[in-house]
Amino acid sequence: MNPAALFFILFVLLTLAVTRLAARRQGAGATAFYSADGRLAGWQNGLALAGDYLSAAAFLGAAGLYFTSGYDSAVYAVGTLFGWPLLLILLAERLRERGEYTLAGVLAQRFDSPAVRGLAAASSLTVTLFYLIVQMVGAGKLVELLFGLPYPAAVGIVGALMVLYAAVGGMLATSWVQMIKALLLFGCTGALAAGVLAAHGGSVTALFADAAARAGHGAALFLPSRALANPVEVLSLGVGLTLGLLGLPHVLMRFVTVPDARAARSSAVWATGLIALFFVVNMLIGFGAVALLTPHAELFGPAGKLIGGSNMAAVQLARVEGGELAAGFVAAVAFATILAVVAGLALAGASVISRDLYAGLLRGSSARTELRLARGAVVALGALAVALSLAFRDQNVAFLFGLAFALAASSNFPLLLLALFWPKLTARGVIAGGVTGIVAAVGLIVTGPAVWVAVLGHKAPLFPYANPALFSVPLAFAAAWLGSVTDRAARRAALFT
Numbered sequence: 001m002n003p004a005a006l007f008f009i010l011f012v013l014l015t016l017a018v019t020r021l022a023a024r025r026q027g028a029g030a031t032a033f034y035s036a037d038g039r040l041a042g043w044q045n046g047l048a049l050a051g052d053y054l055s056a057a058a059f060l061g062a063a064g065l066y067f068t069s070g071y072d073s074a075v076y077a078v079g080t081l082f083g084w085p086l087l088l089i090l091l092a093e094r095l096r097e098r099g100e101y102t103l104a105g106v107l108a109q110r111f112d113s114p115a116v117r118g119l120a121a122a123s124s125l126t127v128t129l130f131y132l133i134v135q136m137v138g139a140g141k142l143v144e145l146l147f148g149l150p151y152p153a154a155v156g157i158v159g160a161l162m163v164l165y166a167a168v169g170g171m172l173a174t175s176w177v178q179m180i181k182a183l184l185l186f187g188c189t190g191a192l193a194a195g196v197l198a199a200h201g202g203s204v205t206a207l208f209a210d211a212a213a214r215a216g217h218g219a220a221l222f223l224p225s226r227a228l229a230n231p232v233e234v235l236s237l238g239v240g241l242t243l244g245l246l247g248l249p250h251v252l253m254r255f256v257t258v259p260d261a262r263a264a265r266s267s268a269v270w271a272t273g274l275i276a277l278f279f280v281v282n283m284l285i286g287f288g289a290v291a292l293l294t295p296h297a298e299l300f301g302p303a304g305k306l307i308g309g310s311n312m313a314a315v316q317l318a319r320v321e322g323g324e325l326a327a328g329f330v331a332a333v334a335f336a337t338i339l340a341v342v343a344g345l346a347l348a349g350a351s352v353i354s355r356d357l358y359a360g361l362l363r364g365s366s367a368r369t370e371l372r373l374a375r376g377a378v379v380a381l382g383a384l385a386v387a388l389s390l391a392f393r394d395q396n397v398a399f400l401f402g403l404a405f406a407l408a409a410s411s412n413f414p415l416l417l418l419a420l421f422w423p424k425l426t427a428r429g430v431i432a433g434g435v436t437g438i439v440a441a442v443g444l445i446v447t448g449p450a451v452w453v454a455v456l457g458h459k460a461p462l463f464p465y466a467n468p469a470l471f472s473v474p475l476a477f478a479a480a481w482l483g484s485v486t487d488r489a490a491r492r493a494a495l496f497t
Contacts, residue, residue: 003328004335005147011184011336012161015177019165022173033170033371034101034351035256040175042263046270049254051178053245053271054185054278055341056138056334057401062279063317064310066286067293070211070221072228073286077279079238083245084275088268091246094420095255096264102249103412104356107419111427114361119434121356123411124249126438128349129388130404131248132342132381136389139338142331145308151393158339159386165343166350167378171257174343181333181340186278188333192314193281195321196288204284211287214294221290233465240469244405247412250348289313292320342385350377402467403445410437410472418480425480428487433480440475444468 026032040048058080065073100106104120136155143154165177200206212221228234245251255264293299293306299316301307306316315334319327354374392400411434418425418433445451447462465471 004331007332019169019173022169036172042266045267048178049271050274051182063314067313079241083242084272092268093261163382166346193284211290236467236470243409247408353377406441410441414476426487429484432483436479437476440472
């Protein structure tokens with residue numbers, strides 16, 4: 001049997017057993033389903049947060065970007081990492097004190113407005129769905145390449161397992177699966193990095209020198225490529241990655257899985273440290289792939305491209321270090337990473353549908369009905385994700401990932417920050433800020449090079465930058481401010497309260 005398939009089957013069996021155990025231990029009701037009854041310790045939730053965020057893109061994609069572009073991958077890592085201390089400082093404790101799972105829930109504590117709840121739910125659900133499609137397409141391609149399964153079968157397996165983890169075990173099972181996946185991922189990357197350092201006498205300096213020499217770029221390997229040569233592009237990318245993290249629904253809802261604000265703060269600290277460690281180790285893997293794979297001509301196709309594409313750099317590095325068994329283990333861990341992430345995304349999407357839209361708008365709904373709907377929403381999201389991943393099979397879906405982060409940074413984050421810290425925010429300001437952020441993010445992505453040129457085939461983009469957050473985020477804040485200060489009805493109401 002293919003080693004990757006063997007390891008993957010073992011992981012699935014283990015996590016299904018964990019899901020069954022979690023289903024038995026999980027309390028009754030919708031609160032337990034969404035929040036695991038707040039029973040996770042800070043370090044446990046921190047490990048699960050790291051697992052939630054470290055997708056296959058962060059592992060295989062980042063290592064592959066080091067392999068092809070060197071420095072550029074470090075920009076993505078730093079931009080992402082910078083968001084975690086901000087999450088700790090701005091949101092972690094306040095979200096736990098509020099006790100709400102979603103952006104719409106936080107806004108509803110201040111504004112009794114169906115329009116506000118609907119806007120927040122639509123924004124969060126769109127971010128979740130875009131992120132989910134990217135993961136599903138990546139999973140299908142990975143399984144198709146590594147296990148030899150047809151693409152439809154691959155995404156069908158991912159969708160079925162996602163539904164089982166989220167619908168049967170709820171947040172408790174999803175958290176345990178994330179912790180197992182995170183431990184496997186750290187063990188895998190640690191072993192790969194140790195092999196890279198061992199091949200260079202334990203010297204990072206020798207590794208970097210060898211990588212620069214093998215790549216044939218010299219010091220240019222540690223300088224921005226043409227894609228990030230424009231400082232405005234780099235700054236906009238950093239803003240999107242940093243603030244987008246603070247608006248991702250599946251990350252935000254994790255702060256209700258701990259018992260109190262102190263544990264929420266501990267969760268963010270643990271997640272920040274673990275993710276920082278991961279990015280350092282992944283940098284060693286990426287540059288190690290440059291140094292150790294280049295001499296192996298059999299790993300490259302006739303055009304000089306790495307077999308399987310640059311995203312397979314970590315898998316090919318494992319093959320060089322430990323043979324087919326090691327390569328199979330790394331491939332299985334990468335696939336397990338996708339499974340765990342999509343389960344968290346499905347649960348976040350289900351909470352928006354059942355809690356924000358159904359229970360929030362139909363206030364007479366029962367907890368039992370809400371729980372039933374949440375499980376049904378997981379199934380529906382799974383089916384929709386599979387269908388969309390089939391539709392996007394032959395498309396470059398990278399722009400969807402960028403769009404998910406741009407929407408999270410431009411709509412979810414401004415509304416959440418203002419709701420928590422600005423007393424003068426009004427319902428009109430929320431609508432103005434949210435709509436402006438969504439329209440700006442989508443419009444600039446569509447008219448930028450990622451869609452206007454790469455997808456639609458035009459010669460030049462209308463908007464010159466691939467990352468819109470530097471422009472869309474300030475627009476959203478400005479619209480929310482303007483909508484609030486010009487809201488005469490809200491000011492009149494305040495005079496009589």
